Amino acid sequence: MRDVAIVGVGSTQFGRAQWSLLKMMCEASHEAIQDASLGDRKIDAVFVANMGSARNNRMAGLASALVDRMNLYPAAAETIENGPASGASAFKMGFLGVASGFYDVVLVCGGERMREVNNLEATEFVSFLSHRYAEYVYGVTLPGLAALFARMYMERYGVTNEHLAMVAIKNHANGLLNRKAHIRDSITMEGILTGPDAINNNPWVSEPLRFYDCCPVSDGSSALILAPANLAKELCRKPVRVAGIGQGTDTHAVHERPDPTELTAVRIASQKAFHMAGLTPQDIGVAELHDAFTILEIAESEEAGFFPKGEGHKALERGETQINGRLPINPSGGLKARGHPVGNTGVSQLVELSLQLRGDAGKYQVPSRPKHGFTVNFGGFGNNVIATVLSEGV
Amino acid sequence: MRDVAIVGVGSTQFGRAQWSLLKMMCEASHEAIQDASLGDRKIDAVFVANMGSARNNRMAGLASALVDRMNLYPAAAETIENGPASGASAFKMGFLGVASGFYDVVLVCGGERMREVNNLEATEFVSFLSHRYAEYVYGVTLPGLAALFARMYMERYGVTNEHLAMVAIKNHANGLLNRKAHIRDSITMEGILTGPDAINNNPWVSEPLRFYDCCPVSDGSSALILAPANLAKELCRKPVRVAGIGQGTDTHAVHERPDPTELTAVRIASQKAFHMAGLTPQDIGVAELHDAFTILEIAESEEAGFFPKGEGHKALERGETQINGRLPINPSGGLKARGHPVGNTGVSQLVELSLQLRGDAGKYQVPSRPKHGFTVNFGGFGNNVIATVLSEGV
Amino acid sequence: MARNIEAAKCVQCGKLHYPTHFYCPSCKGTKFQGVAIEGEGTLVTWTRSHVLPLDYSTMYITLGIVQMDMGVKVMGQLDVGTPQTGMRLRSRIGKVREIQGSDIKGLVFTAI
Amino acid sequence: MARNIEAAKCVQCGKLHYPTHFYCPSCKGTKFQGVAIEGEGTLVTWTRSHVLPLDYSTMYITLGIVQMDMGVKVMGQLDVGTPQTGMRLRSRIGKVREIQGSDIKGLVFTAI
Numbered sequence A, B: 001m002r003d004v005a006i007v008g009v010g011s012t013q014f015g016r017a018q019w020s021l022l023k024m025m026c027e028a029s030h031e032a033i034q035d036a037s038l039g040d041r042k043i044d045a046v047f048v049a050n051m052g053s054a055r056n057n058r059m060a061g062l063a064s065a066l067v068d069r070m071n072l073y074p075a076a077a078e079t080i081e082n083g084p085a086s087g088a089s090a091f092k093m094g095f096l097g098v099a100s101g102f103y104d105v106v107l108v109c110g111g112e113r114m115r116e117v118n119n120l121e122a123t124e125f126v127s128f129l130s131h132r133y134a135e136y137v138y139g140v141t142l143p144g145l146a147a148l149f150a151r152m153y154m155e156r157y158g159v160t161n162e163h164l165a166m167v168a169i170k171n172h173a174n175g176l177l178n179r180k181a182h183i184r185d186s187i188t189m190e191g192i193l194t195g196p197d198a199i200n201n202n203p204w205v206s207e208p209l210r211f212y213d214c215c216p217v218s219d220g221s222s223a224l225i226l227a228p229a230n231l232a233k234e235l236c237r238k239p240v241r242v243a244g245i246g247q248g249t250d251t252h253a254v255h256e257r258p259d260p261t262e263l264t265a266v267r268i269a270s271q272k273a274f275h276m277a278g279l280t281p282q283d284i285g286v287a288e289l290h291d292a293f294t295i296l297e298i299a300e301s302e303e304a305g306f307f308p309k310g311e312g313h314k315a316l317e318r319g320e321t322q323i324n325g326r327l328p329i330n331p332s333g334g335l336k337a338r339g340h341p342v343g344n345t346g347v348s349q350l351v352e353l354s355l356q357l358r359g360d361a362g363k364y365q366v367p368s369r370p371k372h373g374f375t376v377n378f379g380g381f382g383n384n385v386i387a388t389v390l391s392e393g394v
Numbered sequence C, D: 001m002a003r004n005i006e007a008a009k010c011v012q013c014g015k016l017h018y019p020t021h022f023y024c025p026s027c028k029g030t031k032f033q034g035v036a037i038e039g040e041g042t043l044v045t046w047t048r049s050h051v052l053p054l055d056y057s058t059m060y061i062t063l064g065i066v067q068m069d070m071g072v073k074v075m076g077q078l079d080v081g082t083p084q085t086g087m088r089l090r091s092r093i094g095k096v097r098e099i100q101g102s103d104i105k106g107l108v109f110t111a112i
């Protein structure tokens, strides 16, 4: 396999889209193409990550449509769906295309425009990820599955609603520094949990999870350009190497897992990614984890190997995951504040990590300028997870 | 890149599904796994081709669901959508996974259950493939685009409704020999075109195309197992080598093509596939082409390089594309008679071709026992096309 | 009388599992016997969901994961005022959802 | 007065194209001027479609591809009794579809 590098990144504003899904994707792709200074070099293939275009935007064959809109013919075009992990899946496909030698320059673009439908329809659509007859028919949503998980986790490990709120407060504070973030609100423990108006500011979604424990429904697009390492040096001043990719799957129905508080697929994906990279969790200086729900940031930080099982919330308490801590988690604001355009999120995590490793993250740059970064992109409710390790330079 | 081979194939009955989408996919996958005699060897990754599960079957993350249903954890799982070419796209992804060395044993499974919704909804859904505001809003369907294409083609090259009917009659005759085919009806020129009841038997769908010029709406699943060539010899008595894969894209709106009778993406995809295989159209002894509409079989047979442009219908007249002709096209019955479970079709074409190259096609075995076979899987209305060359042995 | 919700028992090795798999999780067998999911169990975790899919007109639903005494864990709706992890429950079959005008039956639990 | 349907004219090289692209097909420019698609043209191909998407209540619709004199090819609906390839047509803006209760306007052609 050839070494593969990220040679350009781009992203739209997250939030409510001002444009069509395709136009958003063009904007992000254009930014990535400009960033890579491709010049006249052709893009060989386009890998698009999206979850809901057929249902929410009346479009199929989205990658072909993007190739058309950007006049990239005859580039190959593929659309990949892996629920909330579609982004990392499309990235993996692009990686395989370049690593195999089949393609040289690849565009990976994630895009989602959920807000073309109303919130109820968006929630219903995302619940299609649950097990058709053992979960979905009971009316469970993704927040519902997260809530069932959270209660078990909290009761077993002593995680409290204060800990969950600390994740939200940290990530919202980071999001305030990211001008492309969806939510740019400062929140406080008093405002969302301990004060007299907390229950109005922060109502129940699915007990024990409240509004601020859940990410928003966002529109947005992110894109990146992949090239083989030898070409990367030509195209880019600051290439970022794809050091490791790991993936794991788990039972579809959450209740079928022997211990439903274990995120086995996160553990397997992380181990594989570290193994491929020849690195350990101790080498990582920044992580973008999949905090669709606050509890997930804590649980993933443990399953990935950064903290012992059941102790992630203690590291959080100690401030270790703050932007100037030992292991900054979600300096971009994470899904919580940057936003969660479902199928796009994995691409956006890798764009953020690239910026950190290049030292280009601006106001939310991790001060230690880490050499290695890590992402978890969490599909379904943890039944298909991809972890990635990126390293500075090629 | 490593050489890659198909070491096992499987398929359900096509037509109206008796089971859920997932159960169909399990049946096809199980047959492929049995055919490959994998024994205790693990499947590393599953690539699923599907177009409509989110809209028609209330399911997302279909590949993850298949891994769960078949207890294949922690195998990687990806779902790929490229409209009617989803099957070949998933196959290409599986190929890249093995060719790169990232995976050893890969399951590629296509599945579509269109008939969970009614015919009008299915037609509407497939029309999401057309250009959102330059085509879709005018009420054009895929048969409508095919009809616009057909009229131009017929007027320019002297192709008649008789020629179109000859494609249908040939493919239905082939389908009669394939016990898994959706439609097993013998049809005659008199019955569908020249006789007194023809207009009742064969009404207009979109002029100049009639009912028998269009493939049926089918449910069905097909699957195949990929492995590196060196392992293939261990796993399989009759491995089939993936000799070439080519892909091309074209403008989304059909009217924007400089000459809308040219299927540029078919030509590019075919040329690339032949180039990679180191073969020419003259080396091919059997082809499965994408006859979603009768006119397409004729046009693709020319763009692929088997016949000069505008002369495919003459080869058809001469019987060259019959099962015992010089270049048998669609001995399985094609999309016309075998059926067209949209996202699955590309996988099913490759399964059929493998059977032909192995000499395992039974009653519809091409008598010459060809060494090389060819497929075209046609996405959108020709805006994203994949061609594949398979060769006997490794 | 509502149709049962069934777990699958492997004909070859006896392993019980739910929901259905094509291959037995223990022995890769492909033949199974249906075993009704019924009787009593223990609540493993629960939630009260206030944001619901389109088909519901209630303010919230209560959902739980229950370890059944007969051997499998299941998701079900709770018809329980104040759920508590570890409490004992009894299952019945009841309406759990309406999809496109059809009633869907599933597991509903009440306190013992 | 209905909104125009517009082609895009590249500010950099003058190339006209339809439908919209992000990059100019000739020079990769990204700035465009809208140019109304209007006037006369020649019918390139046509079909009468009898199997229609959900939103239509007519028995059929007639569709064509038209080469406009102003420089682009377009798809449109034909308000023509007996279409013939090569015939001359004039465009207007009219209702071409209803999607979720909203009228969609587009190009409709009549014979000259």
Ligand SMILES: [Zn+2]
Pocket: C010, C011, C012, C013, C014, C015, C024, C025, C026, C027, C028, C029
């Ligand atoms: Zn067993």
Ligand SMILES: [Zn+2]
Pocket: D010, D011, D012, D013, D014, D015, D024, D025, D026, D027, D028, D029
């Ligand atoms: Zn220009």
